[in-house]
Amino acid sequence: GAVVSQHPSRVICKSGTSVKIECRSLDFQATTMFWYRQFPKKSLMLMATSNEGSKATYEQGVEKDKFLINHASLTLSTLTVTSAHPEDSSFYICSARDASGSVRETQYFGPGTRLLVL
């Protein structure tokens, strides 16, 4: 089945530093990847849609200069939280859309990255 990985799984950093999270589709090519944020016991909140080779599309209220997204290849997208602050602490999850095969209109999720900003 389709596998999406994320790295790191957990990161603790000091306020003011930047953190990069990687999302990889391991056994399929993903022209589109999505970045979500999830608070405890809440549903997923879409932050941005990442298209390979073009600029990401951000949802309303999400600061594009704060959350930098790069989708440089068909299997890798990165999210960089710049100048992180404690309120950025959250569970960040990526997903990748498999545009081929029999289940081609859905998304497969990574295991998530837990960010704690001190």
Add this chain to the structure above:
Amino acid sequence: QKEVEQDPGPLSVPEGAIVSLNCTYSNSAFQYFMWYRQYSRKGPELLMYTYSSGNKEDGRFTAQVDKSSKYISLFIRDSQPSDSATYLCAIRGNAGGTSYGKLTFGQGTILTVHP
């Protein structure tokens, strides 16, 4: 009105029970319907995917879609403690452009199956 409504629960059932999870949606343009299962501190895992009205069965899981009522359900038969998780419905339209592939999620229902 939210685009997708899902009862957050929590829902607690004994092992072996039949579980019914439901979502309603408001936009008739939605055409693809999915159910995800999320264990604590993990990413969501795709359980069921369908794009037409009717039932789709996969083992102990049955997904049901009623487009006329804008209502989708997930049934779990012979529930097990390992089914304890948060279940999220997700719906997608057929819009193109930069919104292509974007999912709209329900709030998630927390399910506990106790032995």
